[in-house]
Amino acid sequence: MAKSNVLKVEDLHVSYGPIKALRGVSIEVNEGEIVVLIGANGAGKTTLVETILGITHVSAGRIHFMGEDITHKKTEHIVASGICLIPEGRGILPLMSVMENLLLGAHHFKGDPSENLKLIYSLFPVLKERTNQMAGTLSGGEQQMLSVARGLMSAPKLMMLDEPSLGLAPTIVKELFRRIIDLNRAGYTILLSEQNARQALQCAHRGYVFGTGEIVLSGNAQKLVSSSKVQQAYLGGSCE
Amino acid sequence: MEIFIAQLINAIALGSIYALLVTGFNLLVVVGGIFPFAYSHIVVLSMYMCWFAMKVTGNSLLAGILAGVFSGTIFSFITEPIFRPLAKRQAQLGSFIVAMALALILTEVMAQKLNMGIVISIPQNLQGKEALIKFGAATITAGQIATILGSIASFLGFFYLLYRTKQGRAFRAMGQSPFSARLLGIPIVRTRIYSYIIAGLMGGISAIFLAMAIGTASSSLGDNLALKVMAVAMFAGVGNLGGGLVAALILGLAEGMVLAYLPGDWSQAIAFGMIMIIVMIRPKGLFGTMV
Amino acid sequence: MSLGLYYYLQLTALFIMLGWNLYWVYRIGQLNNAPIAIMAIGAYLSAYAVLKWGWPFPLAFAFAVICGTVFALIPALALGRAPAFSMVIATIALIFIMQTLFRNLPWFGGSLGLFGIPRIKSLLWITYGFLIFFGIIIYRFDHSRFGRAADVVFEDRDVAGTLGVNFYLFSVCLQVMTGLIGAVVGVLYAFTIRTVIPVYFGFPFLLAITTFIFVGGYTTMWGVVVFTPILWGIPLILPENLAVFRNFIYGALLMGTLILRSEGVIDRRFLKQLSMNVRLIFKKLLQTKEVRG
Numbered sequence: 001m002a003k004s005n006v007l008k009v010e011d012l013h014v015s016y017g018p019i020k021a022l023r024g025v026s027i028e029v030n031e032g033e034i035v036v037l038i039g040a041n042g043a044g045k046t047t048l049v050e051t052i053l054g055i056t057h058v059s060a061g062r063i064h065f066m067g068e069d070i071t072h073k074k075t076e077h078i079v080a081s082g083i084c085l086i087p088e089g090r091g092i093l094p095l096m097s098v099m100e101n102l103l104l105g106a107h108h109f110k111g112d113p114s115e116n117l118k119l120i121y122s123l124f125p126v127l128k129e130r131t132n133q134m135a136g137t138l139s140g141g142e143q144q145m146l147s148v149a150r151g152l153m154s155a156p157k158l159m160m161l162d163e164p165s166l167g168l169a170p171t172i173v174k175e176l177f178r179r180i181i182d183l184n185r186a187g188y189t190i191l192l193s194e195q196n197a198r199q200a201l202q203c204a205h206r207g208y209v210f211g212t213g214e215i216v217l218s219g220n221a222q223k224l225v226s227s228s229k230v231q232q233a234y235l236g237g238s239c240e
Numbered sequence: 241m242e243i244f245i246a247q248l249i250n251a252i253a254l255g256s257i258y259a260l261l262v263t264g265f266n267l268l269v270v271v272g273g274i275f276p277f278a279y280s281h282i283v284v285l286s287m288y289m290c291w292f293a294m295k296v297t298g299n300s301l302l303a304g305i306l307a308g309v310f311s312g313t314i315f316s317f318i319t320e321p322i323f324r325p326l327a328k329r330q331a332q333l334g335s336f337i338v339a340m341a342l343a344l345i346l347t348e349v350m351a352q353k354l355n356m357g358i359v360i361s362i363p364q365n366l367q368g369k370e371a372l373i374k375f376g377a378a379t380i381t382a383g384q385i386a387t388i389l390g391s392i393a394s395f396l397g398f399f400y401l402l403y404r405t406k407q408g409r410a411f412r413a414m415g416q417s418p419f420s421a422r423l424l425g426i427p428i429v430r431t432r433i434y435s436y437i438i439a440g441l442m443g444g445i446s447a448i449f450l451a452m453a454i455g456t457a458s459s460s461l462g463d464n465l466a467l468k469v470m471a472v473a474m475f476a477g478v479g480n481l482g483g484g485l486v487a488a489l490i491l492g493l494a495e496g497m498v499l500a501y502l503p504g505d506w507s508q509a510i511a512f513g514m515i516m517i518i519v520m521i522r523p524k525g526l527f528g529t530m531v
Numbered sequence: 532m533s534l535g536l537y538y539y540l541q542l543t544a545l546f547i548m549l550g551w552n553l554y555w556v557y558r559i560g561q562l563n564n565a566p567i568a569i570m571a572i573g574a575y576l577s578a579y580a581v582l583k584w585g586w587p588f589p590l591a592f593a594f595a596v597i598c599g600t601v602f603a604l605i606p607a608l609a610l611g612r613a614p615a616f617s618m619v620i621a622t623i624a625l626i627f628i629m630q631t632l633f634r635n636l637p638w639f640g641g642s643l644g645l646f647g648i649p650r651i652k653s654l655l656w657i658t659y660g661f662l663i664f665f666g667i668i669i670y671r672f673d674h675s676r677f678g679r680a681a682d683v684v685f686e687d688r689d690v691a692g693t694l695g696v697n698f699y700l701f702s703v704c705l706q707v708m709t710g711l712i713g714a715v716v717g718v719l720y721a722f723t724i725r726t727v728i729p730v731y732f733g734f735p736f737l738l739a740i741t742t743f744i745f746v747g748g749y750t751t752m753w754g755v756v757v758f759t760p761i762l763w764g765i766p767l768i769l770p771e772n773l774a775v776f777r778n779f780i781y782g783a784l785l786m787g788t789l790i791l792r793s794e795g796v797i798d799r800r801f802l803k804q805l806s807m808n809v810r811l812i813f814k815k816l817l818q819t820k821e822v823r824g
Contacts, residue, residue: 010376032441051424055422074427075422075423075425075428076422076425076426076427076428078425079423079424080425080446081427085423087420087423090301090415091419091420091423092420093412093413093417094416095416096409096412096413100409103406104409104410104424104426105424107406107409107410107425107426108425146466150424175338217460232307232376
């Protein structure tokens with residue numbers, strides 16, 4: 001079954017001044033997949049997702065989304081065409097209420113956001129409970145939920161999550177990955193960047209392994225999990 | 241006793257004007273991302289435009305009001321591109337200096353080109369000095385009532401915009417975290433432009449009320465106002481919208497009462513003294529800052 | 532020498548010193564406008580001492596400078612830790628307060644100020660003596676560990692703190708030093724122009740000096756030196772109707788520089804390239820000399 005291509009990154013080069021953050025990175029995400037980026041801190045995963053969203057300038061290479069070239073487009077257009085990023089550290093607005101954060105997620109949504117709100121509330125009843133609370137007073141796990149829910153409000157064609165498990169308790173992390181799988185089953189295409197390599201690969205279809213700005217390994221997620229190279233470098237011992 | 245109440249009303253009117261100015265100022269700080277030292281100068285320029293419009297239309301009240309309000313909005317809008325590269329770089333000190341330069345240019349324009357530098361005098365019918373309410377020896381003028389009611393209406397409108405509309409949410413999001421706002425796809429440059437327009441609108445409205453309250457304008461009014469607006473903003477904490485409002489009313493009251501009993505120059509000195517003291521004791525302002 | 536040239540040379544030197552004042556404290560990231568307020572103190576007090584008390588110039592000079600420097604301690608101690616904004620605004624407020632004070636206190640002649648200040652012989656030499664003296668101090672500062680510390684502080688105050696820099700002390704010292712220079716400039720200014728009016732020490736003046744620094748370049752002391760004579764001098768030789776636009780031009784230049792070339796014309800890279808080129812030229816000259824000789 002040929003899946004349509006949602007995201008195609010070709011030979012991307014990104015620099016921060018004299019520092020080369022990405023050197024010739026190419027990845028692909030197809031419809032209905034969960035694709036995982038794993039690798040150490042600073043290897044370039046965050047740079048990649050931020051560049052896809054148009055936040056960082058591209059020195060060379062191309063980014064295609066749903067067939068359209070979005071390489072040098074502005075963030076607001078990229079978000080409007082259907083990509084959302086749930087950033088590392090949640091990126092919610094602590095001084096605004098849960099409901100307002102959600103409404104902000106629908107900023108580009110054409111149409112009545114209240115339908116989306118209903119759907120969100122049914123998926124995440126906790127958020128409905130706390131709908132008027134200030135987002136800053138939520139627990140870490142709830143904030144992560146809010147962040148994901150906010151992304152969903154725009155009915156995105158591609159959801160990118162940057163290190164969603166960061167700072168969360170292990171039981172919450174398990175729950176988080178379950179939710180990600182649920183969302184995927186509901187039809188969302190997901191690009192996930194994670195340091196928590198084992199759990200991320202276990203729920204994904206395919207994966208890319210990052211090492212200092214380059215892709216060093218890629219392929220089927222289950223094969224990557226069992227690959228000895230990956231196990232040594234990224235899955236470590238029982239710390240995971 | 242009645243005199244006291246009349247002066248109190250006057251002070252409240254003055255405070256409302258400061259509150260409008262501070263709110264526009266804070267909006268530019270929080271969303272525009274700059275330190276708008278020249279904001280008050282644009283307001284005074286709008287007063288000149290109002291005077292000019294009334295002059296050429298035979299004292300038409302409508303022309304004056306429209307000219308003032310539109311000038312404020314348009315002038316503010318025009319200055320946005322100047323500050324854009326600085327806001328992008330988040331160079332706040334740089335934007336402050338640029339604003340100082342702009343303020344000087346505007347002051348020079350008013351001092352040399354407009355009305356050949358002579359102080360302008362607002363026509364009587366706009367000044368609204370007719371007494372509407374009389375009690376005992378004191379009167380409350382139409383101008384004061386218009387100012388207070390108009391300010392209240394403006395604030396209601398502004399806070400409605402800020403807390404109940406999509407654009408208002410975008411403003412607040414940008415004010416709290418430009419990065420998160422960007423991720424949400426909020427158009428950064430366009431939102432900044434809107435904030436300049438709204439701030440300019442409030443400035444234009446303030447210009448009309450100022451014309452009513454003061455009755456004259458000169459090229460030095462810009463610096464005078466700018467310092468007072470900054471005093472209030474710093475007193476409350478720059479960027480703090482609610483705190484700014486309260487602090488503005490306090491300044492208005494203080495100044496109104498002081499003006500009733502001391503010569504004019506001292507009210508300026510008091511405002512400056514306030515700034516210095518606040519800055520020395522609590523550099524972040526009395527109510528904390530959002531910036 | 533002609534009066535015009537005398538004024539030009541005098542005022543250029545004085546403005547360079549004022550520019551250095553702002554430059555020096557800005558080295559640690561604080562834009563401190565107090566020297567202009569202190570300048571007013573220096574000018575008024577020295578003029579008053581000579582005119583009303585009949586003091587000789589050196590005595591009046593010392594008196595005014597001491598008073599000014601001591602006064603400078605007040606904002607220095609209070610603002611030492613202030614964030615950049617607070618300092619700019621508070622010192623601008625200080626300038627206005629000083630103007631208001633001198634305009635309203637009964638002894639200083641109100642808006643008309645003090646006039647008829649006597650001539651001082653060799654004022655030019657005295658002024659340039661101070662110029663060179665302070666120039667050397669600032670040069671030595673820039674090329675010492677203090678200068679390097681200032682560079683770190685400019686980038687990040689707290690990081691510098693972890694490296695052992697006592698920001699408060701640094702700031703207070705610099706503010707007092709610049710206060711002293713400001714007072715000196717004030718005295719010399721009063722005896723150059725021989726009148727002292729409140730309007731001299733106000734906002735447009737502040738903006739002119741700010742323009743000289745930021746257009747010239749605030750990362751080195753030479754920006755002020757090169758650009759003050761140019762920016763101050765050119766309006767003096769322009770015809771009357773153009774000269775009136777002086778403040779416009781300053782404002783426009785200031786805005787343009789901050790937007791387009793934010794570090795000013797003469798920045799450190801410029802100086803490096805300049806010194807490399809100069810050395811290259813020297814080398815070539817010596818080579819040709821050897822060949823010939």
